[in-house]
Amino acid sequence: MFTFTGWMVLGCALVVWLVPSVVAAGHAVMYKRDPRSAAIWMTLSLALPIIGPWVYWGLGINRIERRAIRHLGRRGRPFDYPHLSKAHGDAKLHRESVGHLVSLRTVADKVTRRPMFAGNAITPLHNGEQAYPRMLEAIAEARQSVTLASYIFDWDDVGREFARALGEAAQRGVRVHVLVDGVGALKSFSRMGRLLMKTGVEVAVFFPLRFPFGRLRINLRNHRKILVVDGRRGFTGGMNISQRYQVQRPVSGRVEDLHFELTGPVVAEMQHAFVEDWALATGVVLEGEAYFPELEIGGTAVCRGISSGPDEDFEKIHWILQAAFAAAQHSVRIVTPYFVPTWPLISAMAVRALRGVEVTLVLPSKVDLPYMRWTADAYLWQLLQHGIRVYRQPPPFVHTKLMIVDERWVLLGSANLDRRSFRLHFEFNVEAYDATLARELSSWLEGRIAQSQRVTLEEVDSRSTAVRLRDGLAKIVSPYL
Numbered sequence: 001m002f003t004f005t006g007w008m009v010l011g012c013a014l015v016v017w018l019v020p021s022v023v024a025a026g027h028a029v030m031y032k033r034d035p036r037s038a039a040i041w042m043t044l045s046l047a048l049p050i051i052g053p054w055v056y057w058g059l060g061i062n063r064i065e066r067r068a069i070r071h072l073g074r075r076g077r078p079f080d081y082p083h084l085s086k087a088h089g090d091a092k093l094h095r096e097s098v099g100h101l102v103s104l105r106t107v108a109d110k111v112t113r114r115p116m117f118a119g120n121a122i123t124p125l126h127n128g129e130q131a132y133p134r135m136l137e138a139i140a141e142a143r144q145s146v147t148l149a150s151y152i153f154d155w156d157d158v159g160r161e162f163a164r165a166l167g168e169a170a171q172r173g174v175r176v177h178v179l180v181d182g183v184g185a186l187k188s189f190s191r192m193g194r195l196l197m198k199t200g201v202e203v204a205v206f207f208p209l210r211f212p213f214g215r216l217r218i219n220l221r222n223h224r225k226i227l228v229v230d231g232r233r234g235f236t237g238g239m240n241i242s243q244r245y246q247v248q249r250p251v252s253g254r255v256e257d258l259h260f261e262l263t264g265p266v267v268a269e270m271q272h273a274f275v276e277d278w279a280l281a282t283g284v285v286l287e288g289e290a291y292f293p294e295l296e297i298g299g300t301a302v303c304r305g306i307s308s309g310p311d312e313d314f315e316k317i318h319w320i321l322q323a324a325f326a327a328a329q330h331s332v333r334i335v336t337p338y339f340v341p342t343w344p345l346i347s348a349m350a351v352r353a354l355r356g357v358e359v360t361l362v363l364p365s366k367v368d369l370p371y372m373r374w375t376a377d378a379y380l381w382q383l384l385q386h387g388i389r390v391y392r393q394p395p396p397f398v399h400t401k402l403m404i405v406d407e408r409w410v411l412l413g414s415a416n417l418d419r420r421s422f423r424l425h426f427e428f429n430v431e432a433y434d435a436t437l438a439r440e441l442s443s444w445l446e447g448r449i450a451q452s453q454r455v456t457l458e459e460v461d462s463r464s465t466a467v468r469l470r471d472g473l474a475k476i477v478s479p480y481l
Helices: 004-031 035-047 051-060 064-072 082-088 091-098 102-111 127-140 157-171 189-198 213-217 266-282 316-327 343-354 370-384 419-424 435-450 457-461 465-476
Strands: 117-126 145-150 175-181 202-206 226-229 233-237 258-263 301-308 331-335 358-364 389-393 402-405 409-413 427-433 453-455
Touching (some): 091 102, 091 117, 117 266, 117 435, 127 258, 301 316, 370 465, 409 435
Parallel strands (some): 145 175, 175 202, 331 358
Antiparallel strands (some): 233 258
């Protein structure tokens, strides 16, 4: 028979067990957008006492929205740039650039928080052999400011070369700011960070893992790759700072990728994205002419920067992708290293293919994370049976992210075609209406496709039972990969 103390202990144990479980389950039911996700988290919270609720609080909740809103005032454009008003371009110029993709432009106007600017120039840079020299040259020529955000900043030959260039710029009196992700740069950046700070570079880590509470943000990563020099010259795309992106070097884990150099008014939007991230990581707002100078018009591309992340920019890229498929009339070409689509995205791709639009998806044959290949394979039959062309590029791992619609519109940047990029990662992309750029990239991509292997429905259907089970299990957990 229980004593009073025993009943007290039992009651406390039940409270410790039940209250967190009920609170976590209730939160999931009220706030999860996907009913399947809500059901899974509710079951996990109730079935696994103590552990389940903590897993939910750590991995299942978007904790960034209210903190970012409170910190930056609902992104109320605290870093405005009124001198760019003349760079908007007249309505006729925008109509000519957008052409028949007006519905895509309309959606982007409504879901993004940035205007479109005319007068931009975009140069594709293939792999580290082309991108890194241009980036290092820009840093060497910096006179006022350098802002660099990179998901990965490796301690290798390339990383040390960038550190040396950034340090020399800081010693010249340039204001240099480097922001890295707390998970992406976890392995090697501690030494690099100390080296940079010794030379006067300001270094910040985005949501570092501080145990035990740092793990509550483990899913919410800054995946952006942005370099802006003097507020005038920008670089963005899929490339991190690592020697692995130099494909001609005999190193393990080589990665092919595509980066871009941009000049013109859109660079201010790249800088704006960095400044917001820097403010969220450090509490310091970077402003003034050193970061936002008056920019000249010098190109033919009409562009807009698109920020997406687990805050009020939630699923912006996802919305833009669906709008792009809906607007396409002739062709859609997509290159992505990871393919973990949502059901609305699969439907959008299939509908356009059924209406006669040529839809092409280009994936890598070698993937750095094998389970991401398994997941993609589990989805492909839903595309192939509707006439979508699927190709796999030969090794090494191809990390390129690119979308081209009707050889008129290009989407470039850091976002993959997966649910992490749509919902969990902070991403930055640029949409560009530029027929010349689109044709150049389409021609390059056709050359890559000619070297690739086409995936057929028969090939996918002929997978063994064991492989289909493996791929199916990967697909089940794909929303959490």
